[in-house]
Amino acid sequence: MFVVATAGHVDHGKSSLVRALTGRDPDRYAEEKRRGLTIDLGYAWTDLPDVGTVAFVDVPGHERFVPTMLAGVGPVPVAVFVVAADGGWMPQSAEHLAALDALGVRHGVLAVTRADLADPAPAREQALEHLRTSSLGEVPAVACSVVTGAGLTEFRTVLADVLRAVPRPDPAAPVRFWVDRSFSVTGAGTVVTGTLPAGTIAVGDELRLGERTVHVRGVQSLERPVERVEGVARVALNLRGVDRRDVRRGDALLTPGRHVLTDVVDVRAPAATSGDLPAELVVHVGSASVPARVRPLGADLVRVQLRERLPLVVGDRVLLRDPARHEVLGAGAVLDVDPPALRRRGAARARAAELADVTGPDPASELRRRRLVRGARLREMGVGLPGAPVVGDWYADPAFWAERARRLRDVVTGFAAANPLQAGPSLEQVRRALELPDLDLVTALVRDPLRVRDGRVVERTDDLPPAVERAVAAVLADLARDPFVAPDVERLRDLRLGRSELAAAVRAGRLERVADGIVLAPGFADRAVEALRAAPQPFSMSEARRALGTSRRVAVPLLEALDARGRTVREADDRRRLVGR
Numbered sequence: 001m002f003v004v005a006t007a008g009h010v011d012h013g014k015s016s017l018v019r020a021l022t023g024r025d026p027d028r029y030a031e032e033k034r035r036g037l038t039i040d041l042g043y044a045w046t047d048l049p050d051v052g053t054v055a056f057v058d059v060p061g062h063e064r065f066v067p068t069m070l071a072g073v074g075p076v077p078v079a080v081f082v083v084a085a086d087g088g089w090m091p092q093s094a095e096h097l098a099a100l101d102a103l104g105v106r107h108g109v110l111a112v113t114r115a116d117l118a119d120p121a122p123a124r125e126q127a128l129e130h131l132r133t134s135s136l137g138e139v140p141a142v143a144c145s146v147v148t149g150a151g152l153t154e155f156r157t158v159l160a161d162v163l164r165a166v167p168r169p170d171p172a173a174p175v176r177f178w179v180d181r182s183f184s185v186t187g188a189g190t191v192v193t194g195t196l197p198a199g200t201i202a203v204g205d206e207l208r209l210g211e212r213t214v215h216v217r218g219v220q221s222l223e224r225p226v227e228r229v230e231g232v233a234r235v236a237l238n239l240r241g242v243d244r245r246d247v248r249r250g251d252a253l254l255t256p257g258r259h260v261l262t263d264v265v266d267v268r269a270p271a272a273t274s275g276d277l278p279a280e281l282v283v284h285v286g287s288a289s290v291p292a293r294v295r296p297l298g299a300d301l302v303r304v305q306l307r308e309r310l311p312l313v314v315g316d317r318v319l320l321r322d323p324a325r326h327e328v329l330g331a332g333a334v335l336d337v338d339p340p341a342l343r344r345r346g347a348a349r350a351r352a353a354e355l356a357d358v359t360g361p362d363p364a365s366e367l368r369r370r371r372l373v374r375g376a377r378l379r380e381m382g383v384g385l386p387g388a389p390v391v392g393d394w395y396a397d398p399a400f401w402a403e404r405a406r407r408l409r410d411v412v413t414g415f416a417a418a419n420p421l422q423a424g425p426s427l428e429q430v431r432r433a434l435e436l437p438d439l440d441l442v443t444a445l446v447r448d449p450l451r452v453r454d455g456r457v458v459e460r461t462d463d464l465p466p467a468v469e470r471a472v473a474a475v476l477a478d479l480a481r482d483p484f485v486a487p488d489v490e491r492l493r494d495l496r497l498g499r500s501e502l503a504a505a506v507r508a509g510r511l512e513r514v515a516d517g518i519v520l521a522p523g524f525a526d527r528a529v530e531a532l533r534a535a536p537q538p539f540s541m542s543e544a545r546r547a548l549g550t551s552r553r554v555a556v557p558l559l560e561a562l563d564a565r566g567r568t569v570r571e572a573d574d575r576r577r578l579v580g581r
Helices: 014-022 030-035 063-073 091-103 120-131 152-164 270-274 347-355 363-370 375-380 398-418 427-434 439-445 466-481 489-494 499-507 524-532 541-548 552-564
Strands: 002-008 042-048 052-058 078-084 107-113 141-143 176-185 189-196 200-202 206-209 212-221 224-226 228-230 233-240 252-254 260-268 280-285 288-298 301-312 317-322 327-336 372-374 394-396 450-453 456-459 512-515 518-520 568-570 576-578
Touching: 002 014, 002 091, 002 152, 014 042, 014 052, 014 078, 014 107, 014 152, 042 152, 052 233, 078 091, 078 120, 078 152, 091 120, 091 317, 091 327, 107 120, 107 152, 120 141, 141 152, 176 233, 200 212, 212 228, 228 233, 252 301, 260 347, 270 327, 280 301, 288 347, 301 327, 301 347, 363 372, 372 375, 375 394, 394 398, 394 439, 398 427, 398 439, 398 450, 398 456, 427 439, 427 456, 466 499, 499 512, 499 518, 512 552, 518 552, 524 541, 524 552, 541 552, 552 568, 552 576
Parallel strands: 002 052, 002 078, 078 107, 107 141
Antiparallel strands: 042 052, 176 189, 176 252, 189 233, 200 228, 206 212, 206 252, 212 224, 212 233, 260 301, 260 327, 280 288, 280 317, 288 301, 317 327, 372 394, 450 456, 512 518, 568 576
16 A cells, blocks of 8 residues: 655645545545535545555645644655645645655655646646755646546556655564544444554554553454555554543554653754754654754754653654744754753763764664663664674674773772682672673673683683692692581691682682681582581581581681572571571
């Protein structure tokens, strides 16, 4: 399906042209028929040879209904611009064109209507001159009359040619369905309509509406029930889980977990260079119309504070309109949907410099600004994934990642100097020192000669000096006979194992430190738990000493180490029990 929006001045024949092309009346309300003008969005459709179904969104042309016009045009990629031969270019012609230009609509046809009432050539040339300066550029033009039927066949042919050149949207894209109408149907409940620009909606789907989840009970396209529909399409959805009064024009139904709801965005707005942007204006995007405040950042950059949150992505085009002057001021390109707060003096100027070269959703530049971000967050913001993650779903700017790797070496070296008897800093200590949000990122940064052992980052020192190696081997032989009889001061002195030698043995993983001056063989905690299973639960210190076959000098710090590791729990009477027993 193709979806086409009309545009043009009031009473220039937009609805009449749609009626002549489709055989359907797009005006839905009695007041519209009585007054002879469109006051809300109308819809009609037809089939064109070699193209398929074409649905028309007929928008009001009166100045008072420009916000309604924008709601209809916002999600639509193709426009039929209508100018009457006997009326020519008019004020709302200019405002509608400014809106199309701001929204970046690039595909269209000029229809010069009422060709039976006046020579269409002057109106045609005048309109084409205006159109070619907009995003539409050079468009085909057809003079026609709905009264005589002249030019209607040619118009269908020309429109079909234009539609064949329109890029097809991605059916796998996340859904962002802007609601343009909401009502209740007896026996069915809440129904919403809108234009689906991309993605797919099927019966049974779950969608997000703000903070709530709604279910798609039924799908209609062009008044026919269907199981699923792909964009671009005019769609009606029967929803379960929401009252009609809780959904309105400008709301959006979204694929869960794929969009950012934001009320602050940084925008490149060329109109800002003229200094003509008021502090308060209205932002139009999709079918939404939201009041906003604007803060200049510098050059053509502004920060927009929306009165309500919208599901925006980087690269979105938003239309800026001054309701006081009834004027479309221009378009803005969204550069950041999750910008940093501006708290310090000069922050706005620094932010402008940071965004100076940003033109759209560029993964590399986004990563340079954010330094570290999850891929899911990038997808929510409408930014592609920049290569491979550093770990899991985390992506890091290469320069930032290299700097954190250098700092990791410094953290480990500094910790070893300050704590010679400990193997190395814990992963959590490193995470805090490097200001990283996830322990997995610390592990991913570890490179030879560093390694992770027992939850700590240590320097690889597998090769001990021969004399130290022989002394450690003697200690391990002692511990093989009596696993919990740690060598005392005399034994360590005889073996020439001082503080630095013990620290080296611990860093190499040959021994484990229980407390200052007390070392045991690696894995002592598991062996101690097995030995304590023979003790009554809970057990006293004396019962633990007997089960372990050791002295109080070793038993006290050993049990405290087990407490710290969550292997034992100390009761109120100073007795302990194994966790899980």
